[in-house]
Amino acid sequence: MPSLSCHNLLDLAAADEVPLPSPTPHRLPRVMTVASPASPTSPSPPTPPRRVIVSHRLPLRASPDPAAPFGFNFSVDSGTVAYQLRSGLPANAPVLHIGTLPAAAAEAASDELSNYLLANFSCLPVYLPTDLHHRFYHGFCKHYLWPLLHYLLPLTPSSLGGLPFQRTLYHSFLSANRAFADRLTEVLSPDEDLVWIHDYHLLALPTFLRKRFPRAKVGFFLHSPFPSSEIFRTIPVRDDLVRALLNADLVGFHTFDYARHFLSACSRLLGLDYQSKRGYIGIEYYGRTVTVKILPVGIDMGQLRSVVSAPETEDAVRRVTEAYKGRRLMVGVDDVDLFKGIGLKFLAMEQLLVEHRELRGRAVLVQIANPARSEGRDVQGVQDEARAISARVNARFGTPGYTPIVLIDGPVTPQEKAAYYAAAECCVLSAVRDGLNRIPYIYTVCRQESTALGDEAPKRSVIVLSEFVGCSPSLSGAIRVNPWSVESVAEAMNAALRMPEAEQRLRHEKHYKYVSTHDVAYWARSFDSDLQRACKDHFSRRHWGIGFGMSFKVVALGPNFRRLSVEHIVPSYRRTENRLILLDYDGTVMPENSIDRTPSSEVISVLNRLCEDPKNRVFIVSGRGKDELNRWFAPCEKLGIAAEHGYFTRWSRDAPWETSGLAADFDWKKTAGPVMQLYTEATDGSYIEHKESAIVWHHHEADPDFGSCQAKELLDHLENVLANEPVVVKRGQHIVEVNPQGISKGVVVESLLSSIVKTGKPPDFVLCIGDDRSDEDMFESIVCPSNSSVKLPASSEVFACTVGKKPSMAKYYLDDTVDVIKMLDGLASAPTQRPRPAVQLRVSFEGSL
DSSP: OOOGGGOOOTTOSSTTSOOOOOOOSOOOOSSOOOOOOOOSSSOOOOOOOOEEEEEEEOSEEEEEOTTSGGGEEEEEOTTSHHHHGGGGSOTTSOEEEEEEOOGGGGGGOOHHHHHHHHHHHSEEEOOOOHHHHIIIIIIIIIIIIHHHHTTOOTTOHHHHOOOOOOHHHHHHHHHHHHHHHHHHHHHOOTTTOEEEEESGGGTTHHHHHHHHOTTOEEEEEOOSOOOOHHHHTTSTTHHHHHHHHHTSSEEEESSHHHHHHHHHHHHHHHOOOEEEETTEEEEEETTEEEEEEEOOOOOOHHHHHHHHTSHHHHHHHHHHHHHTTTSEEEEEEEESSTTSOHHHHHHHHHHHHHHOGGGTTTEEEEEEEEOOSSOSHHHHHHHHHHHHHHHHHHHHHOBTTBOSEEEEESOOOHHHHHHHHHHOSEEEEOOSSBSOOOHHHHHHHHHHHOOTTOSSTTSOOEEEEETTBTTGGGOTTSEEEOTTOHHHHHHHHHHHHHOOHHHHHHHHHHHHHHHHHSOHHHHHHHHHHHHHHHTTTGGGSEEEEEOSGGGOEEEEEOTTOEEOOHHHHHHHHHHOSSEEEEEOSBTTTBOTTOSOOSOOHHHHHHHHHHHHSTTEEEEEEOSSOHHHHHHHTTTOTTOEEEEGGGTEEESSTTSOOEEOSSOOOOTTHHHHHHHHHHHHHHSTTOEEEEOSSOEEEEOTTSOHHHHHHHHHHHHHHHHHHTTTSSEEEEEETTEEEEEETTOOHHHHHHHHHHHHHHTTOOOSEEEEEEOSHHHHHHHHHHHOGGGOSSOOOTTOEEEEEEESSSOOSOSEEESSHHHHHHHHHHHHHSOOOOOOOOOOOOOOOOSOO
């Protein structure tokens, strides 16, 4: 019977607008339970939430066996990270693995096999049709996305094996990710389970999962590099992939460089900023805080120690040692792909022998080439290049009984690899780009734990390591090299072979201390803990989805935060007598991205109609200058304006401007102005806005990263030089502003309320609408009476409303400026409620009752 996860979505234009096939009657349990004896007197402790580990492949091996169930012998593949991480999870926590079957067993798909693997291995397979899996994995993932994540643009696909972007292959990628989401849907308990998604093959899965389960607890770890934003932005569907990662609660990377590139992509593509608080990096995304974690994956110490101590390994160590007796043995272990730099390593070995004649006949580099994970001309090209260079070097420097480069192709057992690690005095990694690469970790442990050569002999090591490998930052004792510089790598290899034993021991001890304490269990435990922390407030907020296709996202807001509708506010508006309406300008009645900031005729008309009602007092409260606002709103005779965050205020067009009453000493501008000018000249796209009471430095047209960096520096600079001046330096959305102390929108609102209350007619209706940080001061002054110097009557109806769904002190929101104008137009059109006249009843007694 075909599974629900087998459908093909290739012919669909949008991945989420597809009618699903009718569900099969067979359903898998959402929560797995294991029978265990329970004491009748003492209740068993509660079971921790289940961990659902989702990866492209299940951590299983499958060997054909006609006598076995389903024709295959299945066993656990303990070498996979997806399985090794279980050692860091709570011992009593159920674990469920979801992924595709090993290639050999892919044709055995059936629900019966699913039940068998679930019962015996806690693994649930995702069944993908062969052609779909080939287009998904070998097409989009391995030949487009994977090279690009490793900084290779698909400019010359014929020579390097990369593919240009193809929409059909991207649809295959989405189809495969949706199949994973289908499988998760069958078994997931979103309120309890913790979902941990692994690697770039499933980049789109968080979006599919979040759409079905808005409160799902989702973590994602990227095991490959994340390229610089200049590279990543070349992907035509870049926004889809960034939004998908932001649909997770926790996103993990190996190094800070990868995380920094992701944060830069979020800033440049979506305009999102990040904040670091108490050691955690967080991105605010539609009311959700997406946490970014940086921690490289470790190795499974227990499993590796068992391999090293195995009798087969000890025998292999003795054979290798005997075979290379009298030689200076170096080892390299790499996958066969474009980025491992095997050819560059061989060229460095050749250069070493050219420059150091004394090493000829002694230095040997053993290169183990792991089987290729993909197919194509790029893989064949790497193999051909490695064979050609090694053959040339061996022909040039080899002698009877001496081969400088020993290239071992094909599968090598873990015991044989451990033997080469233990026997080699130097490990060389020359990858030009690699996500993490745990080979140096494994090499260090093998040198430490091997006893085949005696207790002391192996406990020293040297690592020659490319600076473009993810593990480079964590191995400070390695000799770091630029793999593209063949001479530098050759010199590093020579330095490693000539290094005194005492220094080798110190470097080795430093590495072993790190590797043994930051193993895979530590990594998994840390990620699991942070995922729970990132999801702790899921049930204290309301969640709902917006957007279509891959632009889907979830908005999470407080339980009392709701959309302000005309139907909700009009009844209050009609039955009140003294109303105060406070409106921000930019981003509230005027769109932020508008080039022409002049208010439209529609805005002027709506404001005039509101002002004509004698029960209304309407104010524009803005940070803009008074002359600009005076010119724009000249047609509004009765409109009040508070300019420059309330430093200037007037109650109508013909009323005089009133100042805040603060000392009019602006000598500080002579200091702040030149400082801002210095940063303006150094930051392309920035400019200074001079107001009568303030100076503002704008950087929204500058490079996002550089502008933000300069704004932080300018803020610190101004705070230092203006420390003794009566001013406040603050940073807003793409601005740095210097204002006199005591000036804010909150203060001006309190002043307006105080003046109105003194007339004996305190407002019984207050509507305040704004969109940015400065407007939060307005909201606080009317929403939090305890923080305000002016007390409104208890019967007053207060509506504080922010523009956009985001965390705010306001209790209401409107989606955008269009909704704001519609709301104001609805109020202006609402007739005022009048007292009903007394009804006189006339009863006629004519006729019969």
